Amino acid sequence: MAVLYLLSALLILVLNVERLPTAIGQIWQGAFSPESISGGLIGVMIVGFRRAVFSNEAGLGSAAIAHSAVRTDEPVTEGFVALLEPFIDTVVICTMTALVIVTTVYDPALASTEVSGIELTTRAFASTLSWSPVPLSIAAVLFAFSTMISWSYYGLKSFTYLAGHRPAVEIGFKLFFCLFIVLGSSIQLGALIDLSDALIFLVAIPNLLGLYLLAPVLKEEMISYRERLGRF
Template identity: 60%
Template sequence: MVGSLLLAATLCSSRASAGSGIDQWINQTVQPATDMISAVVFFSLPVLGVQVPLVVAWLVAAALFFTLYLNFLNLRGFKHAIRLVRGDFSKASDPGEVTHFQALATAVSGTVGIGNIGGVAVAISAGGPGATFWMIVAGLLAMSTKFVECALGTMYRRENPDGSVSGGPMYYLERGLSDRGKPGLGRAVGRFYALGIVIGCLGIGNMFQSNQAYLQFVTVSGGSDSFFADKGWLFGLLMGAVVGLVIIGGIKSIARVTSKVVPFMALLYSAGALVMITMNYEALPYAFTAIWQGAFSPEGVTGGAIGVMIIGFQRAVFSNEAGIGSAPIAHSAVQTREPITEGYVSLLEPFIDTVVICTLTALVIITTFYFDPNFNQGLDGVAMTSAAFERNISWSPYLVAVAGLLFAFSTMIAWAYYGLKGWTYLVGENAIAANGFKLFFCLVVAVGSSIQLGAVLDFSDALVFLICVPNIFGLYLLAPVVRRELRRYNHRVKNGIR
């Protein structure tokens, strides 16, 4: 099975070679802009011998600040978040389009993806088991950032005449700066963010996902013998059609699907990982010791403990996307009259994505590859995670492949909504613009499965992380508004006022 995963990667390379016409021209055309933006966004500074990407430091610093500013609400608010998701305070008459649970499921579907399977393996390969500890710490801190941005997304959302809602960083950046006497700057920053999320959704939320979905499908359907082995375009068209059927109905349709797919795929993968960990129970004491000791006294890692910390933080930041501003777009569609409630609900998102799913993947890898050094075959990424599963149950890599396929699909439908809201912010709320964007998004799914546009993907990734800069500035600016409303909300809840 590991061989078939590597074969799928080979198929991907062969498709890139075969399609060295238009895709090569596109890559060469976009590459200069990609290099320029990437050099700025991922600029690194040496700290104690390790290169620290400034964008990672920017996001982690914000998470730490909001955790302290809100007095560790990420931990104190967990119980209330569960009650809200359960529907304890919900009213059908509240404005909005989806329930708290559906909003959470849609946002989680946008963050839980291939990185939870393959990205964790890459992080541990680079930083050792100790990277897991810092990944968990960063995930817990990120809960605070999610709280602030999702509360603001709901607080500043716009209710449209047809009953739908639109929200996200573009709205709270525009209105927040306008409230402070800078309406022109607010509109400019809002448009910049919206443009970034539109372009970003076509890369990180579309082409990359459809490409990974294609590779996973070929893997489970026979590898080089699969009917689809040389028909990425056909798979892409079919995948695009399925995505289209979901997104054509808007956030209500997307939420109905994600509320079913996300719990299923998360439980499927988590249950499989727990089975693997249980079968390797004799390695658990070693795993916990290696994680703890490796976090503070690693060997053979550039930068020592700082290097391991940066690797763990980077994996968490890239996985849960706290501070990027994508999640508030989904959360703002919630049915509620209390914007703070969605801030509470969003606390669960990084916890599920990073603290639970990424940690389970890490434990599967550590209890196999690191507990038994002879098992290490020089693998990396998804192939490494798949081999760790296969060590205990020969057919279990199929579970990894199916989970990866579901992760990719759910990410696409969530990011389609993010891009749509960015697009309608730019051109206006109307059916023609919305349906035109949805059709284009589905066509790009087919493109992502059939040709390799590495420069385009790198460009969109860089742009997604670039827009975190104005978003975090906006969060700092509006944090007092959130804290003031949080105190009012907690007072009303304490006194039973609704």
Template identity: 50%
Template sequence: IIGGLRRIALTAEAIVPAMILIYLSACLWIILGNVEQVPQAIATIFNEAFSPIAVAGGMVGALVQGFKRAMFSSEAGLGSAAIVHATASVKYPIRQGMVALYEPFIDTIVICSMTALVIVITGVYNDPATLAIREASKGAALTSAAFGTVSSWFPGILTLSVVLFAFSTMISWSYYGERCWAYLFGERVSLVYRVLFLIFIVIASVASAANMLDFTDLLVLSMAFPNLIGLYLLSGKVNTMLVDYQTRLKSGELDQEKSQSH
């Protein structure tokens, strides 16, 4: 974090592919080992979500919780991804936008969906032994219990994955915040922000997880509102740039530029 963007980028470049590979490999091991249960697991997810009891009792609450966790996971609509993608030097910003579209797909659609399948396939989602975990909404602990049904050492893989996910998230968000800090107070005091960020990591590590999530949800929502307004106001310009890029792509102009650059 103290080393700035270059050190953060090098660290994330090494950690992110490894952590995704480790976690997805573990999930695939469980899913492929119980592949015959996948159709039933998917059916269970939809049946439980849209059953009369769910609709009458907690569908709205479940949707709200889902929206909050999905926003927290994908960062969609927050404007955070634009901060890091803006550092890329490209002729057509649309290309960076297309790259950014893959991020929520991988971490939210692929990883979260595979996690859900693992939890349902292993049966821990309705196991009386995990009732306390479910009532406390401890997602990582529930996933660990699912991993533990395969082997006693499998939860260790999850622990490693969680540590890598948390570490890469912290260093990435430190850069997001630093850019905002520098915009408000100037580059000369960026080191002050980095030190404060490291101090708050220590404070957050001993705080209640439930309180931290509630506080984070509030801050995330406060980011989303102004950013969504900005997206709406800039949507016309983005559409113009997209149409221009598609026109150039279809005409072969981009291929000519690529061949000339080589």
């Protein structure tokens, strides 16, 4: 799904390559101009942090649940693999999405309208490739479906850790999760995102505290891994 999305975005950027320098300049100016700083730098940063966490879950500790299931003799290497996820998700995919939007349909007037998110992205793709909403829709569905699978796994492992690894517990959680999928689909997107942001914030607090407390352990593991790596 990521490859499908990236290929579509790359094709649009190639077709609009003459607009790329202007788009990059607009992004840079919008981020670092005096007007942007005086107009609410902190507020923009907060929104950026919210969307970044929503995109790649960095700092939440959720990815550790999935990576802990991997069998490896070197846990540090799995940490390096985990570092690739935020890079691919945010730096590559989100940057290409922004460039597609800015090089095609973006207008500062849209900032005060309801056009945003997947609707804005769809307009950007369709402005250059009329057939692109079809693969974009497929990619969006796959992104959403894979997110549900991963978060259900995180929740299942966390719940069974607290309630015990019993078939009844697992089935009960899965039914509960499926029920909330239906409820989430019927709630307005804005309210759902606000709720997600609040819950993600609650998850991040203990995890960030744990990262700080476990930093010496991580340092020891890194030193040990580098020493072993230097022997080969």
